[in-house]
Amino acid sequence: AQTVTQSQPEMSVQEAETVTLSCTYDTSESDYYLFWYKQPPSRQMILVIRQEAYKQQNATENRFSVNFQKAAKSFSLKISDSQLGDAAMYFCAYTSGTYKYIFGTGTRLKVLA
Amino acid sequence: GAGVSQSPRYKVAKRGQDVALRCDPISGHVSLFWYQQALGQGPEFLTYFQNEAQLDKSGLPSDRFFAERPEGSVSTLKIQRTQQEDSAVYLCASEGGYYEQYFGPGTRLTVT
Numbered sequence: 001a002q003t004v005t006q007s008q009p010e011m012s013v014q015e016a017e018t019v020t021l022s023c024t025y026d027t028s029e030s031d032y033y034l035f036w037y038k039q040p041p042s043r044q045m046i047l048v049i050r051q052e053a054y055k056q057q058n059a060t061e062n063r064f065s066v067n068f069q070k071a072a073k074s075f076s077l078k079i080s081d082s083q084l085g086d087a088a089m090y091f092c093a094y095t096s097g098t099y100k101y102i103f104g105t106g107t108r109l110k111v112l113a
Numbered sequence: 114g115a116g117v118s119q120s121p122r123y124k125v126a127k128r129g130q131d132v133a134l135r136c137d138p139i140s141g142h143v144s145l146f147w148y149q150q151a152l153g154q155g156p157e158f159l160t161y162f163q164n165e166a167q168l169d170k171s172g173l174p175s176d177r178f179f180a181e182r183p184e185g186s187v188s189t190l191k192i193q194r195t196q197q198e199d200s201a202v203y204l205c206a207s208e209g210g211y212y213e214q215y216f217g218p219g220t221r222l223t224v225t
Contacts, residue, residue, distance in 0.1 A: 004155075033212050044116075045156075045204070045216040091155050095212060099144060099169065103155030 006104035023092030117217035138207030
């Protein structure tokens, strides 16, 4: 069965600094998709970044980038130049391309002014 | 409306009551998902619709849970005879394509 593990319940970062959130997953599939979602205190979850497993190049979206290590089944999120608005719960998620998405337990990110 | 909306945002039910939670997806989105999110946890899949067809309901915790999407747009998640363990945030998401889910704000259900 596929699983997604986020081992950091909480992380803190100083404003303008860089932070990396970790995620590991387990799957026997060769093609799949990985995601990072942000859930601010208002609870509306939004997609931050998406990575297709068949792409070797790491996805980037402005200040957000991933380090995708397929062999190690690792998918970390790097946030550069952290801003107060980045404070939220971050969830790593996986799908093998069906409609079933599996989410990790989340990492709460605090941004210190 | 530009996004996914859910109503009510908060619901308090006495144990044993029936509740109905509504989801209005983004217009034109074929796929619709329901998730249950317990406190401090990630969302857990409940059920999936493609248009009006419920293709997977394997995540529904018991036969007290029922979901429908009769016209392929608005969806309702119904919970009969609510129990305390049903207390959670219920999230709806719609997807127009390419694995980009848009989530609603959720309904926080508290069963007393």
